[in-house]
Amino acid sequence: MRPTTKVLLAGFVAALGLVASGSASGEISSFTVDSRATLSADRAGAIVTGTIMCTEGDAASVSVNIVQVVGRKLTTASGSTEFSCTGAVQGWSAAAHTFGTTTLRLSPGAATVGASAFDSTDFTSTGGNHAIKLSPH
Numbered sequence: 001m002r003p004t005t006k007v008l009l010a011g012f013v014a015a016l017g018l019v020a021s022g023s024a025s026g027e028i029s030s031f032t033v034d035s036r037a038t039l040s041a042d043r044a045g046a047i048v049t050g051t052i053m054c055t056e057g058d059a060a061s062v063s064v065n066i067v068q069v070v071g072r073k074l075t076t077a078s079g080s081t082e083f084s085c086t087g088a089v090q091g092w093s094a095a096a097h098t099f100g101t102t103t104l105r106l107s108p109g110a111a112t113v114g115a116s117a118f119d120s121t122d123f124t125s126t127g128g129n130h131a132i133k134l135s136p137h
Contacts (some may be wrong), residue, residue, distance in 0.1 A: 030089065031117045033130040037066070037096075038137050043105035045077055045097040045135055047072035048113055056087030064094045068111035068134065073133045074106045085119070108134055 033050040040046065048064045063080040077094035096113075098104060111134050116127030 009073050010104060014028050022098075025126045028052065028060070028117050028119050029072050031115075031126045033064075033115045033132070035112065035131070036135050039106055039108060039112070039134050041137060043107065045079070045095055046106055047093055047095055048067065048079075048115065048132070049091065049093045050115065051089050052085075052092055052117055053087075053089045054085035054117075054119050054124075055122065056085055058085040058119050059065075059083075060085050060117060060121075062064065062092050062094050062115060062117050064096050065114040066096050068106055068130075070107050070109070073104065074119070075106055077106060088106045106134055108136055110134075 030051065030053040031050065032052075037046040037048045046066060048066070050062070052060065052062065054060050059082070061082045063078055064078065066077040068075045075098060077096035077098045079094045081092055081094040083092060098106065111132050113132050114127070114129050114130055116125060118125045
């Protein structure tokens with residue numbers, strides 16, 4: 001390989017490295033779910049809260065699915081929220097509602113919430129299941 005070709009090739013590799021490191025996508029760097037959620041007055045839903053930290057300016061969302069078993073009764077509620085990331089730890093809240101015209105209602109007490117965060121700007125996500133306590137408002 002000629003010396004000129006080696007210099008050009010080395011320059012190209014170095015430039016490629018700078019471009020790749022400068023264009024790295026952001027991420028969701030932290031995501032929490034609070035251990036208590038607030039029941040609505042009619043118990044047809046609950047407000048789930050927590051914190052998130054994601055890249056400033058990115059569009060993100062949090063989805064929640066509450067599952068509660070009391071005796072032989074299984075009640076579920078779902079909801080989501082969308083927001084713009086600030087780049088710092090920020091609070092989020094999502095209202096979860098039971099489905100349709102069901103007469104099943106959430107009860108004060110233990111439940112499980114599946115919560116997931118999605119950054120739609122760079123397609124990163126995180127989440128998991130969390131034990132929560134549903135409390136009257």
